[in-house]
Structure formats: structure tokens, C-alpha cells
Amino acid sequence: MQTKTFSLKNVSASFFAGLFLCVSATMVGMSGVHFYAGFADEIDFVSAVIRAVNDLFIALATYELAMGIFKEYRHSEEDDLFLSIRRTVTRFVSVVVIALVLEGLIMIIKYSQLDLAGNLFYPVAVVIAASVLLISLGVFLYLTGSKHALPAE
CATH class of the missing domain: 1.10.287 (Helix Hairpins)
Known part of the structure; x- marks a missing residue:
């Protein structure tokens, strides 16, 4: 027990x-x-x-x-904290990227309906920022992969 x-x-x-x-x-x-x-x-x-x-x-x-x-x-001592953090970061950043991309697309639709084409650089910046965040997540996952991880001392 x-x-x-x-x-x-x-x-x-x-x-x-x-x-x-x-x-x-x-x-x-x-x-x-x-x-x-x-x-x-x-x-x-x-x-x-x-x-x-x-x-x-x-x-x-x-x-x-x-x-x-x-x-x-x-977490209990049996859990691998490294893998748990890796999973948690991946899930959280994925949700944030999805939210940012949808927000950018919604802003693009809204601005185009209101004939505010001059303001379209705001939603494009949001989509680009989400892309950079997604690329950063990919780099994080690549660098923290099991064959790239630093050996324990």
C-alpha cells in the first residue's frame, strides 16, 4: 500500500x-x-x-x-520525469499553435468581410508566429529525442 x-x-x-x-x-x-x-x-x-x-x-x-x-x-518516483515533461510541453504547445492559427484565420476572415485589407498584416503575423512556434517545437522534439539526449552522469 x-x-x-x-x-x-x-x-x-x-x-x-x-x-x-x-x-x-x-x-x-x-x-x-x-x-x-x-x-x-x-x-x-x-x-x-x-x-x-x-x-x-x-x-x-x-x-x-x-x-x-x-x-x-x-509524479511518482517510478515515472520518467523527462518523458513526462516532453509529453506535456508537446501537448501544451500544440494546443497553443492550433489556437493561434485559428485566431489568425478568423481575423483574416473578419478583416476581409469588413474591407479592412490594410490590417491584414496582424493576422498574418499571428500565423507566422504560430509557424515559428511549431518549428521550435519540432526542434525541441528532435533535440530531446532518445538518440540525441545527453547521457546521464
Whole structure:
């Protein structure tokens, strides 16, 4: 039978993971509110749906952050911390890249509908930044691969 130790590290990890889970749940609720507000006459339905989707992506990223904190700081001694961090970083950065690309595409659609072609460099910059982040993730995964990892001393 395994006993649980109540250290400051475990309590802090649980607190912050719970805090980020609460933020994630709040964002899911706000997504529902924004979606429901789209049925009002004075608000454009497409804009409300876009706002709801944005809220859901923020909720997903916050949820991934909470799970990463929980796994990273509350792992058992049997778990390989290196692989756990590698998996957590990959999942979190992947969610952020998806959110950035979708936000950039939504901004492109919105600006083109409003005839604001002069402002298109903002969403293009967001998509380029997401591309750089994705390339950086690929470099991170390549350098932390098992055949490239530094030997333990």
C-alpha cells in the first residue's frame, strides 16, 4: 500500500492545477454565454460563434496547463520525469499553435468581410508566429529525442 506524502510541493501543485481547472471551467461557461448571446438580435451570430470557439480554445489550453502542472509536480518516483515533461510541453504547445492559427484565420476572415485589407498584416503575423512556434517545437522534439539526449552522469 502506498502512502501519500503531504509536502509543500504536492500541495502547491494541487492548488495551482485546481486553480487552472477552475479557470478552464469558467471559460467553458463563458463560451456558452457568448454562444447563447449570438441569438440576440443586436449581436452578429457568426461573431458570437467565433468568440465562443476562441473561449473554448483558451479553456483547452488552460486545461492542458493544469494537467501538465499536476503531472509534472506530482509524479511518482517510478515515472520518467523527462518523458513526462516532453509529453506535456508537446501537448501544451500544440494546443497553443492550433489556437493561434485559428485566431489568425478568423481575423483574416473578419478583416476581409469588413474591407479592412490594410490590417491584414496582424493576422498574418499571428500565423507566422504560430509557424515559428511549431518549428521550435519540432526542434525541441528532435533535440530531446532518445538518440540525441545527453547521457546521464
